[in-house]
Amino acid sequence: MTTEYETHDHDVLIIGAGGAGLRAALGALAQGAKVGVVCKSLLGKAHTVMAEGGIAAAMANVDSADDWRTHFRDTMRGGKMLNNWRMAQIHAQEAPERVRELEQWGALFDRTQDGQILQRAFGGHTFRRLCHVGDRTGLEMIRTLQDRGVQLGIDVYMECTITRLLKDGERVAGAFGYWREQGRFVVFRAKSIVMATGGIGKAWKITSNSWEYTGDGMALAYGAGAELMDMEFVQFHPTGMVWPPGVQGILVTEAVRGEGGILRNKLGERFMEKYDPKKMELSTRDVVARAIYTEVREGRGTEHGGAYLDISQKPADYVKKKLPSMYHQFKELADVDITKGPMEVGPTCHYMMGGIRVEAETAKSTVAGLFAAGEAAAGLHGANRLGGNSLSDLLVFGRRAGSAAAEHANKISSTALDSAQIEDAAREMLAPFERKDGESPYTIHHDLQETLQNLVGIFRTKEDLIRALEELEKLKQRSGRLSVEGSRLFNPGWHLAQDLKAMLTVSEAVTRSALAREESRGAHSRIDHPGLDSIWGTKNNVIVREGSNMTLRQSPVPELPGDLKPLVAEEK
Amino acid sequence: MAEAIFEVFRGDRAGGKPATYRVPIAPGMVVLDALHHIQAHQAPDLAVRWNCKAGKCGSCSAEVNGRPRLTCKTRMDALPLDKPITVEPMKAFPVIKDLVTDVSWNYRVNQKIPPFEPRPGTEWKMYQEDVDRVQEFRKCIECFLCQNVCHVLREHEQMERFGGPRFFVRVAALEMHPLDSRSRTRILKDELDIGLCNITKCCTEVCPEEIHITDNAIIPLKERVVDEFYDPVLMLVRKIRGAE
Numbered sequence: 001m002t003t004e005y006e007t008h009d010h011d012v013l014i015i016g017a018g019g020a021g022l023r024a025a026l027g028a029l030a031q032g033a034k035v036g037v038v039c040k041s042l043l044g045k046a047h048t049v050m051a052e053g054g055i056a057a058a059m060a061n062v063d064s065a066d067d068w069r070t071h072f073r074d075t076m077r078g079g080k081m082l083n084n085w086r087m088a089q090i091h092a093q094e095a096p097e098r099v100r101e102l103e104q105w106g107a108l109f110d111r112t113q114d115g116q117i118l119q120r121a122f123g124g125h126t127f128r129r130l131c132h133v134g135d136r137t138g139l140e141m142i143r144t145l146q147d148r149g150v151q152l153g154i155d156v157y158m159e160c161t162i163t164r165l166l167k168d169g170e171r172v173a174g175a176f177g178y179w180r181e182q183g184r185f186v187v188f189r190a191k192s193i194v195m196a197t198g199g200i201g202k203a204w205k206i207t208s209n210s211w212e213y214t215g216d217g218m219a220l221a222y223g224a225g226a227e228l229m230d231m232e233f234v235q236f237h238p239t240g241m242v243w244p245p246g247v248q249g250i251l252v253t254e255a256v257r258g259e260g261g262i263l264r265n266k267l268g269e270r271f272m273e274k275y276d277p278k279k280m281e282l283s284t285r286d287v288v289a290r291a292i293y294t295e296v297r298e299g300r301g302t303e304h305g306g307a308y309l310d311i312s313q314k315p316a317d318y319v320k321k322k323l324p325s326m327y328h329q330f331k332e333l334a335d336v337d338i339t340k341g342p343m344e345v346g347p348t349c350h351y352m353m354g355g356i357r358v359e360a361e362t363a364k365s366t367v368a369g370l371f372a373a374g375e376a377a378a379g380l381h382g383a384n385r386l387g388g389n390s391l392s393d394l395l396v397f398g399r400r401a402g403s404a405a406a407e408h409a410n411k412i413s414s415t416a417l418d419s420a421q422i423e424d425a426a427r428e429m430l431a432p433f434e435r436k437d438g439e440s441p442y443t444i445h446h447d448l449q450e451t452l453q454n455l456v457g458i459f460r461t462k463e464d465l466i467r468a469l470e471e472l473e474k475l476k477q478r479s480g481r482l483s484v485e486g487s488r489l490f491n492p493g494w495h496l497a498q499d500l501k502a503m504l505t506v507s508e509a510v511t512r513s514a515l516a517r518e519e520s521r522g523a524h525s526r527i528d529h530p531g532l533d534s535i536w537g538t539k540n541n542v543i544v545r546e547g548s549n550m551t552l553r554q555s556p557v558p559e560l561p562g563d564l565k566p567l568v569a570e571e572k
Numbered sequence: 573m574a575e576a577i578f579e580v581f582r583g584d585r586a587g588g589k590p591a592t593y594r595v596p597i598a599p600g601m602v603v604l605d606a607l608h609h610i611q612a613h614q615a616p617d618l619a620v621r622w623n624c625k626a627g628k629c630g631s632c633s634a635e636v637n638g639r640p641r642l643t644c645k646t647r648m649d650a651l652p653l654d655k656p657i658t659v660e661p662m663k664a665f666p667v668i669k670d671l672v673t674d675v676s677w678n679y680r681v682n683q684k685i686p687p688f689e690p691r692p693g694t695e696w697k698m699y700q701e702d703v704d705r706v707q708e709f710r711k712c713i714e715c716f717l718c719q720n721v722c723h724v725l726r727e728h729e730q731m732e733r734f735g736g737p738r739f740f741v742r743v744a745a746l747e748m749h750p751l752d753s754r755s756r757t758r759i760l761k762d763e764l765d766i767g768l769c770n771i772t773k774c775c776t777e778v779c780p781e782e783i784h785i786t787d788n789a790i791i792p793l794k795e796r797v798v799d800e801f802y803d804p805v806l807m808l809v810r811k812i813r814g815a816e
Contacts, residue, residue, distance in 0.1 A: 106688030244600020486617030493616030
């Protein structure tokens with residue numbers, strides 16, 4: 001078989017066009033690289049667009065006592081000290097400059113009285129720190145980056161999905177994919193590749209994530225031999241919509257609590273008093289999610305199995321001004337006027353703290369030429385991410401990844417493409433058309449979502465996780481036999497069949513890591529191991545491929561240098 | 573369980589016709605949920621664009637019972653169920669397949685617009701009252717429903733000459749940015765041909781973000797073009813000074 005495909009050449013190929021991918025593109029462009037960006041959706045539709053609450057950066061515009069050290073401390077403590085300290089330090093130090101840069105490229109943040117960027121309170125942040133635009137900060141960010149990227153001359157390949165990384169010996173040489181529209185194949189030759197593909201939330205049933213979130217980047221990197229780290233740490237955002245069923249899982253921004261929203265159970269009790277009397281509603285997400293889940297499980301949930309979140313004590317105009325999209329979302333989708341009464345909320349799968357293991361300074365993975373940034377990468381957030389630290393992560397490490405990828409491309413000679421790898425990738429893509437009467441990819445996806453929702457959720461046990469591994473093995477077998485109908489022209493069933501492979505690989509990595517970690521830390525809660533374990537506190541779980549086997553080992557958490565230790569010490 | 577009957581356009585560039593599907597209704601269901609149900613159970617190759625399912629990304633635009641809508645925000649309980657619900661692709665853009673249209677023209681228009689350019693030596697201070705009106709324009713989620721209903725594009729197909737409401741909103745956001753230093757009036761006049769708009773406000777009516785496209789963006793921009801190019805006093809002044 002000789003496969004037909006088109007070929008494009010770039011110094012740096014970026015996979016994913018959310019905040020991290022676009023900021024990486026700008027970082028690589030600044031080094032003079034020829035940059036291509038591939039994205040599964042249209043430009044400007046990536047998940048960043050849904051980020052609501054803000055960008056965490058210690059600019060000290062509102063609380064003058066804030067500085068990078070406090071942001072560093074909050075991030076490390078929020079991540080239960082499993083973070084890569086150097087990433088947390090770089091992040092806290094560079095975030096303010098990355099925000100100012102956005103403003104200089106045309107972003108318009110909400111303002112303080114004296115004309116500076118306004119900052120709001122958020123869970124786990126000591127000071128008011130989140131630079132924001134109402135509750136649509138992500139949209140502002142992605143438009144700003146997108147307009148700048150297009151103006152400066154990046155090539156964007158929209159509605160194009162990568163299914164395999166191509167290698168030249170031990171280094172990456174390019175990527176194989178398909179155009180979603182026509183179903184034709186495409187090959188990119190590149191000296192460096194940046195993974196900015198986001199997370200894996202679509203593997204769970206109740207999720208705030210879109211169809212794009214199928215773990216592609218993590219699975220591609222794993223397939224190419226890169227290490228994945230901290231995969232057991234999946235963030236369940238405490239507040240997703242729970243009613244009506246059609247909207248279950250849709251995000252309710254933490255900004256509601258940041259602006260003063262109060263959580264109550266059906267008895268009217270402000271239950272956060274029991275779980276974190278000091279921080280209350282603005283405790284970290286892992287704590288609030290578990291609190292809501294526990295209230296419901298113990299019979300104090302609302303009619304539809306959630307908690308009440310109430311902001312109606314604030315003036316209606318204020319709520320509409322600061323939370324406009326929440327106001328419309330509840331009014332239009334749930335017939336609830338949030339200026340008059342409470343919302344019903346419950347946990348929803350939201351974010352992956354783990355991902356591709358990278359070096360702090362350069363965002364390079366363990367495979368030569370492969371870089372990763374944003375949600376696809378691991379390390380910054382440790383066992384739990386603070387709200388607002390994601391958008392700043394995208395900017396800080398997107399820039400670093402793009403810049404390092406361009407430097408790498410500058411240093412090496414051009415890479416060679418191996419036609420055998422391309423033929424194999426094409427064969428794999430076409431196989432579902434050749435099988436007849438197999439299962440539908442939608443059925444398998446549905447069963448995968450049920451499995452992870454029920455067995456690898458907020459609270460985990462050894463028995464559930466072992467069962468999940470068995471179920472995943474069966475799903476893998478089934479997905480090897482599925483078939484798709486129709487033609488290659490814009491065929492979502494066929495597209496899902498490809499995405500499923502990535503979801504199954506990453507789900508297995510999550511489950512194996514969760515089974516190994518016999519303690520409860522951050523977003524990972526084991527009913528059979530309820531407390532923190534100091535030994536586990538020194539280890540990151542690392543997943544790597546050996547032949548066709550997924551193997552897991554532990555790697556020591558990098559030790560804090562002496563001068564940073566006092567910053568994270570317990571409060572008196 | 574209650575059921576709804578859908579007639580969904582199936583076809584491609586070569587043509588097509590509606591296909592009928594029966595879908596069970598759940599409380600709070602939106603049209604996009606129904607389309608997903610059809611994909612999962614009846615037509616796995618039904619082409620639909622979507623992302624956030626929360627009205628924030630602007631991907632799932634279509635015409636539901638002839639009305640341009642975001643399907644993720646169109647509730648089933650707001651539609652009459654005694655007759656089939658029709659779902660068709662946006663009419664102003666060429667069909668690729670089923671409900672997916674070729675919107676790439678919009679991205680080309682966008683490239684014509686000169687970007688934000690701050691004044692040299694700008695002090696980065698802005699006040700909320702000065703950014704309020706620009707923030708309205710920056711709410712745009714690029715669903716292209718305004719482009720879809722604009723009769724200059726939809727009926728008269730002036731894609732080569734005309735920018736369309738979405739891009740007047742974008743130009744307005746730049747022109748009214750408190751720290752921007754560029755003028756885009758010549759481009760509005762010559763390349764985006766804002767004069768073709770005769771203010772029927774169809775765009776404003778369909779905007780899911782409730783941006784006052786006509787009143788707050790297009791009319792002020794038209795005034796700027798008129799002031800700059802058609803003001804008789806200014807024309808005379810220019811003539812005397814020998815400029816232009």
